[in-house]
Amino acid sequence: MSAESKKVLYGLYNDxxxxxxxxxxxxxxxxxxxxxxxxxxxxxxxxxxxLSESRLHILGFVYGATGALFGFLFMSWALAKxxxxxxxxxxxxxxxxxxxxxxxxxxxxAAWGMTITFYTICGMWPGVKAKILDNRxxxxxxxxxxxxTEVEQRVVxxxxxxFQRTGAAEVxxxxx
Amino acid sequence: MNLNTQFVFESKLKRNLxxxxxxxxxxxxxxxxxxxxxxTRFWTNYLHNAVFFTGIAFxxxxxxxxxxxxxxxxxxxxxxxxxxxxxxxxxxxxLLLVVVIGVWGHLHHLxxxxxxxxxxxxxxxxxxxxxxxxxxxxPVFFTIGTVGxxxxxxxxxxxxxxxxxAQDEHETPSFDYYKRERKxxxxxxPLGGFLSTVFLWQLIMSIDTHWYSTMFAWYxxxxxxxxxLALFIALILYLQSKGYLExxxxxxxxxxxxxxxxxxxxxxxxxxxxxxxxxxGNIGEETIYFKERMDNYPVLFWGNLVLNFVVPFFxxxxxxxxxxxxxxxxxxxxxxxxxxxxFFYMIKPGARIAAIEAMEHSEGGHHGSLKxxxxxxxxxxxxxxxxxxLAGVSAAAAEQSHQGNEQQPTEKIPVTGQGAQxxxxxxxxxxxxxxxxxxxxxxxxxxxxxxxxxHEETGRGxxxxxxxxxxxxxxxxxxxxxxxxxxxxxxxxxxxxxxLRDPFLEESLHHTTGVYIDGEEGGHDHH
Numbered sequence: 001m002s003a004e005s006k007k008v009l010y011g012l013y014n015d016x017x018x019x020x021x022x023x024x025x026x027x028x029x030x031x032x033x034x035x036x037x038x039x040x041x042x043x044x045x046x047x048x049x050x051l052s053e054s055r056l057h058i059l060g061f062v063y064g065a066t067g068a069l070f071g072f073l074f075m076s077w078a079l080a081k082x083x084x085x086x087x088x089x090x091x092x093x094x095x096x097x098x099x100x101x102x103x104x105x106x107x108x109x110a111a112w113g114m115t116i117t118f119y120t121i122c123g124m125w126p127g128v129k130a131k132i133l134d135n136r137x138x139x140x141x142x143x144x145x146x147x148x149t150e151v152e153q154r155v156v157x158x159x160x161x162x163f164q165r166t167g168a169a170e171v172x173x174x175x176x
Numbered sequence: 177m178n179l180n181t182q183f184v185f186e187s188k189l190k191r192n193l194x195x196x197x198x199x200x201x202x203x204x205x206x207x208x209x210x211x212x213x214x215x216t217r218f219w220t221n222y223l224h225n226a227v228f229f230t231g232i233a234f235x236x237x238x239x240x241x242x243x244x245x246x247x248x249x250x251x252x253x254x255x256x257x258x259x260x261x262x263x264x265x266x267x268x269x270x271l272l273l274v275v276v277i278g279v280w281g282h283l284h285h286l287x288x289x290x291x292x293x294x295x296x297x298x299x300x301x302x303x304x305x306x307x308x309x310x311x312x313x314x315p316v317f318f319t320i321g322t323v324g325x326x327x328x329x330x331x332x333x334x335x336x337x338x339x340x341x342a343q344d345e346h347e348t349p350s351f352d353y354y355k356r357e358r359k360x361x362x363x364x365x366p367l368g369g370f371l372s373t374v375f376l377w378q379l380i381m382s383i384d385t386h387w388y389s390t391m392f393a394w395y396x397x398x399x400x401x402x403x404x405l406a407l408f409i410a411l412i413l414y415l416q417s418k419g420y421l422e423x424x425x426x427x428x429x430x431x432x433x434x435x436x437x438x439x440x441x442x443x444x445x446x447x448x449x450x451x452x453x454x455x456x457g458n459i460g461e462e463t464i465y466f467k468e469r470m471d472n473y474p475v476l477f478w479g480n481l482v483l484n485f486v487v488p489f490f491x492x493x494x495x496x497x498x499x500x501x502x503x504x505x506x507x508x509x510x511x512x513x514x515x516x517x518x519f520f521y522m523i524k525p526g527a528r529i530a531a532i533e534a535m536e537h538s539e540g541g542h543h544g545s546l547k548x549x550x551x552x553x554x555x556x557x558x559x560x561x562x563x564x565x566l567a568g569v570s571a572a573a574a575e576q577s578h579q580g581n582e583q584q585p586t587e588k589i590p591v592t593g594q595g596a597q598x599x600x601x602x603x604x605x606x607x608x609x610x611x612x613x614x615x616x617x618x619x620x621x622x623x624x625x626x627x628x629x630x631h632e633e634t635g636r637g638x639x640x641x642x643x644x645x646x647x648x649x650x651x652x653x654x655x656x657x658x659x660x661x662x663x664x665x666x667x668x669x670x671x672x673x674x675x676l677r678d679p680f681l682e683e684s685l686h687h688t689t690g691v692y693i694d695g696e697e698g699g700h701d702h703h
Contacts, residue, residue, distance in 0.1 A: 046692040053694045061493070089458060096455050099448060 007175050008034065009159050010133050010145040011168030016042045019142035022166035023048050026144065031162060037133065037143040060114045067109025072102045131176040141169075148173070177423055179676060179685075183415075185669045193658040193665075200655005207641065207648035213538075214285035216531040217641045220523050221649055223275055223286060225656035227379050228519045230268030230326065231400035232407060232660070234375075237262035237333045238368045239401065244361035249680030250431060250687040253424050254412060256675060259337045260667035261408065265330040267663055272322050275379070279315050288385035288530045289313040301537060305386055313382050321378040325371040332364045343677050354679050372397050380519070383526040387465045391450035396522060398443045402484070403515035405436055409508040411664070413501050420673060423685055426499040426696075430689050433498030436511060440488035447481070469525055473643055476521045483514030496693050516653060517645070524642045 013019045016038065026033055027050060036049060079085055080093040090097065119125060137143045146159045163171045208218035240258040243251050251258075278284040282292065288306065293299035295307040306313070339360060343353035373393035381392045389395075409432050415421050454462045469477050487510050497503040640646035645653075675681065 041690060043688045043690045044692075051692075053692060057495075088456065090456075096448075096452050099452070 005175050006147055007149045007173065008133060008145050009148045009156060009171070009173050010143050011163035011166075012134065012136065012170045012172075013142040013144070013167070014140075014169050016045075016142055018167055019144065020045060020048055022144060022162075022168070025166050026162060029162065031159065032146070034145045034147040037137040037145065039138055039140060039142070042142075056114055056118060059117055060110050063113030064106045064110035066113075067105040067107070068102050070109070071105030072098055075101060133174055133176065134172070144168075179423065179674050181420060181673045183420060183665070183668045183673055185665045189665065190662070193662040196654050196658025197662065198655075199651050200653075200658060203648045203651025203655060207652065212531055213535060214531050216285065216527055217648070219275075219278065219284040219286055220527045221641075221652045223379070223527075224519055224523050224649075225652055226268070226271035226275065227523075228400070228403065228516055229656050229660045230265060230271060231376075231397075232404035233262050233264035233268055233333075234326075234329055234368065234372065235397070235401040235404040236408070237265070237329060237336070237364065238372075239405070240336070241332075241361035241364040241368065244358055245365060249683035250428065252678045252680045252684035253421070253428060253674060253687075254408075255340070255678070256668065256671060256673055257408065257411060257415075259333075259340055259671075260664050261404065262333040263337060263667045264660055264663050265326055265333055267659065269323050269326050269330060272326060272379070276315075276319050276323055279318055285531055285534050286527050287313070287318075287382055288534070289382060290315065291534065309385070313378075313385065318378050321374045325375050328371065329364070329368060332360060332367065336360045336364070340675060340678075341671050344672060344675060347677065351679060353677075380522050383523060383530065384465055385530070386461055387526075389450050389454065389462070389465075391446055391453065395443070395446040395450055396519075398439065398446055399484075399515045399518045402436065402439055402443055403512055403519075405432070405439065406508040406512035406515070408432070409436060410505060410512065411661075413505045413508075416501070423674070425687070427688050428684075429501070429504055430495070430498045430691065431687075433492055433504050433507075436508065437488055437492035437498065440484060440492075440511065444481070444485040444489075447485075465526075468529065469521065472637070473521065473525055475644060476517065476525075480514070480518050480521050483510055484518060487511070487514070495691055496696075499691075499693060499696070520645060520649070528639075528642045 011022075013022060019036070019038065020042065023033070023036065023045070027048065033049070036045065038045070075098045076093060084092045086092065087094075133143060133145060134141065144163075148156050148159070160171060204218065204221060207221050208215050211217045236258045240251075240255065240262065275284075275286075279287065279290055282290065285291070288294070288303075289309065291301055293301050294303050295310045296302055297307075311317075336357060339353055339357050343357070346353070376393050376396045380396060381388065409429070412421060412424060412429070412432070416424065451466060454466060488507055491503060491507045491510075492498055497507070637643075641649060678684075
């Protein structure tokens with residue numbers, strides 16, 4: 001995420017089960033994993049990695065509630081207070097007519113808000129240069145990556161030994 | 177984990193359910209005590225529960241068929257429960273046959289269209305609107321559209337069940353039984369989808385004979401579906417508490433919870449659609465339906481929305497509440513009761529009005545029918561006193577009065593209220609009468625006490641068993657629920673709980689939603 005480049009040591013596995021057991025081994029050996037890349041969502045990887053539950057949906061609720069309130073109050077202000085309009089023989093404040101739009105505003109705010117939040121957290125915005133370790137991790141390889149930018153040689157060799165022990169098909173080093 | 181499980185219907189449970197059925201029978205009989213001349217409370221209680229539980233059996237079959245047709249594998253571990261629920265349609269045929277016999281024998285007055293002579297222009301009870309619908313609303317079509325359709329559905333449910341049981345006994349590497357199962361399931365979908373609309377129009381919407389709504393079949397079928405789903409979830413959790421279904425994990429419950437959550441929102445969407453279309457169109461003969469219910473049944477009207485939308489929406493919104501037995505059970509019970517109440521709301525007010533008007537017919541003869549129309553007028557609300565939101569609905573109520581009056585444009589109308597004795601209006605024309613009486617009403621704006629008196633006289637105020645469920649209604653619910661569960665457990669007992677030869681069994685046993693919640697034990701590691 002940071003703008004500075006990183007030196008990364010990564011190992012590629014052929015199978016998600018190999019990856020899962022390797023992650024378990026790494027966690028037991030207190031190796032500090034930078035990230036794990038998989039071509040598809042691997043169920044059950046989050047708890048093994050020790051990630052906590054995503055809090056994005058809480059924000060989603062907040063965005064949705066904001067959208068609902070905004071839509072409803074804006075329509076009420078515009079159509080009933082600021083410039084009252086009678087249409088279709090309905091009251092000045094036709095609440096049932098507002099409900100579909102309130103619903104749409106809820107969805108719009110929740111969807112946009114969550115998308116923008118997610119992209120921001122992941123460091124993705126227009127013009128950003130993708131930092132790709134290996135093209136095959138979006139195809140059929142499962143990758144564990146360690147940050148070795150400012151790490152002693154002793155630790156780097158322990159990473160390499162770990163890859164060898166857990167059956168990584170390939171091990172590479174790359175600066176991204 | 178033992179996969180070869182068999183449900184045992186213990187005698188203690190059997191006894192409790194039989195006690196429940198006896199309570200139901202007693203309460204059903206009790207609701208006929210002190211009832212009106214048509215035994216409306218008795219018959220509405222019967223119809224309400226018979227339709228609700230039969231409908232649950234139907235939606236169980238429909239849901240199962242949908243799952244099978246969509247190649248769903250996750251639900252194989254709970255497939256037998258759906259099969260067992262769907263078999264209740266057999267009992268439903270018998271239950272609804274009683275209603276059908278009542279229609280033929282004029283034993284009840286649930287359906288206004290079934291009044292003798294209603295389609296005969298020379299009769300005093302002739303109703304032009306109903307006569308126009310007589311091609312659809314008549315005893316023959318009613319019989320076909322209720323028990324006839326139910327028999328067709330049951331045949332499909334029976335075949336699907338038999339096929340599933342046969343699959344247990346025969347090892348076939350060629351997936352013969354599975355292919356046959358898919359044929360029965362896929363062909364049931366159009367049958368169930370199209371026929372259920374007629375089924376519910378006949379049984380429930382035709383209670384308000386003059387009224388119609390294009391959204392009604394959707395709305396009421398989804399209501400049944402949610403009632404069935406909630407009961408289904410509650411039953412799984414009950415069986416798990418008894419030590420069965422240990423292979424049903426929180427992953428399966430999570431998906432069922434998502435159905436309960438999502439379809440509750442869909443129900444709200446349909447509920448609102450029906451309301452919105454009618455509110456916006458503002459046609460008197462349509463708005464009267466909501467007008468009546470919002471004015472005289474406010475607890476039912478708003479309680480329906482709270483129980484069936486607000487509760488499941490906020491309780492089941494979070495991931496973890498769908499994965500915990502406690503919260504899911506709580507939400508399921510509330511939603512089950514909520515949809516039972518939804519059917520109560522669909523049936524009771526309409527049947528009550530039909531009975532009141534029919535009684536006024538028989539008491540006061542021709543004049544009586546007019547009297548009831550006048551009462552409608554006297555109840556026309558003061559628009560200025562209503563919340564502005566509802567004014568659209570209430571404005572139509574004044575227009576509503578035209579029904580019936582149209583037939584006798586020269587009849588004298590004794591206006592109730594302050595000037596009841598000395599003011600006799602000659603009704604010039606339909607439109608004029610409307611404006612006239614409305615003006616009259618506005619004129620006597622200070623005379624609301626007198627109108628309240630009329631509320632009681634017409635019997636449209638608070639009355640236990642109509643405005644809200646009374647003891648009898650709850651008792652009848654317990655009775656029918658016990659009957660349903662008794663039959664359900666009997667069916668469950670007859671086959672292994674897990675269809676061990678279903679091709680999707682392994683997928684179902686390893687089903688995962690991929691959701692990870694902090695602090696949950698076990699995670700997804702089935703291996």
